[in-house]
Amino acid sequence: MSAKGSPAASRRKGLTLTDVLVTVVVSLVLGVVYHVWASVSSIAGLLFIQSDELVYGMWFAASTLAFLLIRKPGVALIAEIAAAHLEIAFGSAYGIQLLLYSVLQGLAAELIFAAFRYRNTSAVVAGLAGVAAAAGSLLADIYYGYVTEYATWVIVLKYSLRAISSFVIAGWLMYGLAKLLERAGVTQSLRPVDRKEYDALDG
Amino acid sequence: MKRFFEPDRKTWLHRSNPALKLAVFVGLFVWTVLTHRIDASFYLACLFLLLLFFASGYPLWKTALLASGFALAFASASVTMILFGKGSEIWWSWGPVSISKESFYRGLHLGFRSIAFGCQGLLFVLTTTSTGLFYALMQRVRLSPKYAYSFMASIRLLPMALEELRIRRDALAVRGAGGKKGASRLLQMPELYALPLLAQSIRRAQRTAAAMEVKRFDAGRRRTYYYDSPVTKYDAGAFLVMLAAVLAAALLAQNLPIFELGDMRMNP
Amino acid sequence: MPLVEQKEETAADIQGLRLKFPGAADLLFRDLSVKILRGEKVLLLGPSGCGKSTLLQVLGGMIPRVTEVPMKAARLEVPESVGFVFQDPETQFCMPHVDEELAFVLENLAVPVQEMRPRIEAALRQVGLNLPDAHIPIGNLSQGMKQRLALASALLLEPETLLLDEPSALLDPEGRRTIWEAVRNVSDRRTIVIVEHRIEEVIDWVDRVIVFQADGSLVADGPAESIFRRHRNQLREYGIWYPEAWSDAYAPITESKSPALADPIEDQADCPNSSAPRLESELQPLLRLEQFSVLRGGKEACRVDSAIVLPGDLIAVTGPNGAGKSSLLLGLMGLLPRRGLCRYGEYLPEGRRAEREAAAKHMAFVFQNPEFQFVTNRVLDEVSFTLRSEAEHNLQQERRGGSARIGWPFVRRGRLTAEDEGKIERRALEFLHRFGLADYAERHPYLLSLGQKRRLSVASAVVSAKPLLLLDEPTFGQDARNTFAMLNLCEELRASGHAVLMITHETEIAQRLATRVWRVENGKLVDDRSTARSCTDGTRLVMGDADETFF
C-alpha cells in the first residue's frame, strides 16, 4: 500500500476522460477564435495576392496546442475535429467539408508527433506538425478546390506562404502559449507527477 | 426566452435519426465532391437552397441571415480560381491576373459547389441537436461515451468561457488597467485575454471531468440511455428526399443544361 | 448520541496520510489519521487553507484516482459508494438540462429507461426542487437551485456516504435552511461528512466534529458539544468558528477592538482624518443615487429610488438569492447599463465612458466570484498590480499638471522609480500578511484554496485607498480569524472616512457592524434603514470639504 505512485501512473497511459474533455474544451475555445480569425483573414487578404495565407496557420492551432498541453497520442486529431465541430454547429457557411479538412489536418499533425514517438514537444516539432497539417489541407484542397488547376506560381506562392504561417502560428506561437500556460500551473495536473515529488513525501 | 438555434416547427428532418442522417449527409457530401459538371453543381446548389429554406423549420429571416454567409464561401471558393486559374481561351489579362473561359467557369462551378456544401451542412445543423446527435452516435455506431459526453459537456462549458471574456474586460476596467492604449494594448491582448481564458477553461474542464467520474461515469461499463434513438419511417423519408434531390439535379443538368460544359477538371 | 448500528463498521479509515501538492514547499498532511464510522455525521472544521477540501477529495477517492496528487498512506480505506457535492455549483454539471443531468447519473448505473423519469422526479422532490418541467436549462437556475440540483444528483447514486463541501456558501438564510433540511431528510443510515464554515445550521445534528489546525494536523475530535465547551479557547486562538465567536469578538461594540485586529493601516494620506467628530448631517455624501436603475438584458434588474452613502458608512446589502444585489453593484461600477442619476460627491458623469471612468476612480470593487478578479499570475503581483496602476496614474497626472505649467508639449507616460517599486512591494506584502497570505506570495492565484482566493480578491481591492469600497459577499467561505480581520479593516477604513458597501448574507454583520442596512428584494431596494451605529461612531474624522479632498 505504500508505493501509491504506480496505479495513478498506469491509469494515465491511455486517454482519460479528463484528457478528452480538456482537449475538446481547448479546441472549442480556439474554435471561437477561428470565428474571429475569419475576419482577420479577410483583412489580411487585402495586402497582396494570396496574402490571407499569411494567417492561415491559425486553423491548425488546435491540434498543436492540444498536443503540447496533453502530450498523448490522439489528441491532435480530436482537437481538430472538435474545433471543426464547433464551427459547423455555429452555422458556418462552409458546412460538412470542414469535417473532412479537420480529419486530414489532424491526421497529418498526428503523424509528425508519432514520428517523434510523442516524446518531443519542442517548438520545431510543433512547427513541423503545423506544416504537416498544411500539407493535409493541400490534399483536401486538391479534391475540393481543384488547386492543381491554378497557375503554377500561384500554387507555389499559396502553399509556401501557408507552410510558413503554419510553422509560425501553429508551431512557434502555440508553443509559446503552451509554455505560458505551463507557467500558470494549469498543465501540472494534466501530466504525470514527477518522481521527485513522491520522494519528497518521505521528507 | 427562445434561443437563436431553436426551430419554429419540427420537420421530418428533425425527427429522423441523427446518426443515420449524418450518414446520409456524408453521402451527399461525397456525391457533391464527385460532381464535376457545372450544370449539375448549379442545380445542386439551387435545390439544396430550396430544401434549406423549406425543410429546416426556421423562419425565413433566420435562414436568410445564416445563408448570407454563403456569399463569402462562394467568393473564397471561386475568386482565386477565376483570377489565377489555368486556361487557354484568355478573355482578359492584366499583370499576374488572367481570366480565361475555363478558369471562369471552373470558378463558378466551385462557387456553386460550395453553396451546395454550405446548404447541406446548415440543413444538418439546423435540424439536429448536439445532444441528440451524440446519443444517436453512442447507440447506433458505438461511439465511446467518453467522447460523446466530453462533447456534450463542453457545450455547457463554452458559454461560460464566452461569459468569462466579458468578465475579464470588466475586471481590467475595474482594476484600472484600461489606461494603456494603442499598440502596447494590442500586444498585451494575448497575455490579458487569451491566456487566462484558456487557463480557466482548462481548469473548469478538469473539475467537470472529476465531477463526472465521481458520478461513476465509466466509459468501459455497460450503460443505458435516457434518450432512445430509434430508426423510424422519417429516416426512410429523409433518405428518399435527399436521393430525389440529387437525382433531380442530375436529370435537370442533363435535360435543361444552362452552361453546357463538360468536366471542369479538364479544360471544358 | 450517534446512530451507529450495533456492529461498529468503519466507513473510512485513513492512517498515516502524507500528501503534498506538486510544487508546494511543504507537506499538506503529515501522518494524518482519521477514522469515520458508518452512519456517523461528521463536521470538518478548521482555518481556511488547512486542507479540508483536499481531505474530502481523498475520502471521495478523487485523489489520487482522478487527480494525481503525490500522496501515500499506511492504510487507505475509503468508501465505495460516495455522493459528492462540490463547492462550486457551476462545474459539477455536464449536461445542458436538469433532467439530462440527473439521467446521466442513472445511465452510469445502467438503470432501465422506464425507471428513470420516476426516479428523477422523486430525487427532485426529495431536495425540494420543485420544477414544473424538469427539462429546463441548468443555466436558468439560481445559485440555490443549482446547489439543490447538485445534492439531488449525488443522492441518485444512492450513496452510503455523502460528502458535502460548503454546500451553502452562497445561499441566503432561507436557502441555507432548506438545503440543510434536505440533507437531514436523507441522512438516515448514511455516513455524512461536511466541510462548512457556517456552523449554526449543522451544529445541532452532527455527531462528531473534527477540528484541524492551520498546518493540517488534528486539534480535537469528538461530540460537538464537548468540543465547543472544552476547546473554546483553542478554537478562538486558531480563528475557527464556534457558536459564540461573534459575541466574543464584538461583545461591547464600541468599547474595545476585537482580538483579531492587526496593526492599523499606516498611511492614510489621501483620506482626511482628525479627532473631533462632526454631526452626521454635515457630512457630504460620497455617493448619491436618484431614480437609479440597473438593466440586465433590457430589463430592470435593480432599482433604487433614492439613497446616499456617507463617509464612514458601512452598508450591509441583504436580500434573497437572485434579488439583484450583485446587479446593483455591477451597475454602480458602470459594468451594466443603467439609468437615472448617480453622483460622486457633486460630480455627475455623463455618458457610459465617463461613468465607467468615474466609477473606477472613486470605487474599488470585489466581484462575487473571486476568480473574476484576478488579472496576474502571481499572488503578490495581484496586490501590487492595483498599487502600481494607481501610482502610474498619479505620476501621469502629476507630469501632466507640471508640464502644463512649463508648457511642455508632450506628456511622457509615468515611469516608477526603483524606490517606488520597492515601496509598492513592501506594501503589497504587508497586505498579504494581514490577510494570512504571505506564505503564498509566489503562488498562482488559481492554486489557492477557495477561502484564500476570496481573501486575495478582497486584498487586491482594499489596498487601493479609494473612497468607496464595494464588496460582493467578501466573507463567504472564511474562517473566523479572517472574517474578523476583514471586518476590522473595514472598520479602519470607515474610521478614516471611507465608506463600505457590502453585500452579505451574514446577519451578524448587518446586526453588529453595519451603519445602514439596505434590503433588496425582487430587483428593488425596498428598505433602507439605519442601525444603532452611526457613520461617525468610533471614527476619528472631521471632514473638510469632501469635494476638494476626494474629487
Ligand SMILES: Nc1ncnc2c1ncn2[C@@H]1O[C@H](COP(=O)(O)OP(=O)(O)OP(=O)(O)O)[C@@H](O)[C@H]1O
Ligand atoms: N492545486 C494546488 N496546488 C498547490 N497547492 C494547492 C492546490 N490546491 C490547494 N492547494 C493548497 O493546499 C492547501 C489546502 O487547500 P484546501 O482547498 O484543501 O483548503 P481548505 O481547508 O478547503 O480551505 P478553505 O476553507 O479556504 O476552502 C491550501 O493552502 C492551498 O493553497
Ligand SMILES: Nc1ncnc2c1ncn2[C@@H]1O[C@H](COP(=O)(O)OP(=O)(O)OP(=O)(O)O)[C@@H](O)[C@H]1O
Ligand atoms: N449573467 C446573467 N445574465 C442574465 N441574467 C442574469 C445574469 N446573472 C444574473 N441574472 C439574473 O438577474 C437577477 C439578479 O441577479 P443577481 O446576480 O444580481 O442576484 P443576487 O441578488 O446577487 O443573488 P445572489 O445572492 O444569488 O448572488 C436574477 O434573477 C438572475 O437570474
Ligand SMILES: [Mg+2]
Ligand atoms: Mg475548501
Ligand SMILES: [Mg+2]
Ligand atoms: Mg450576487
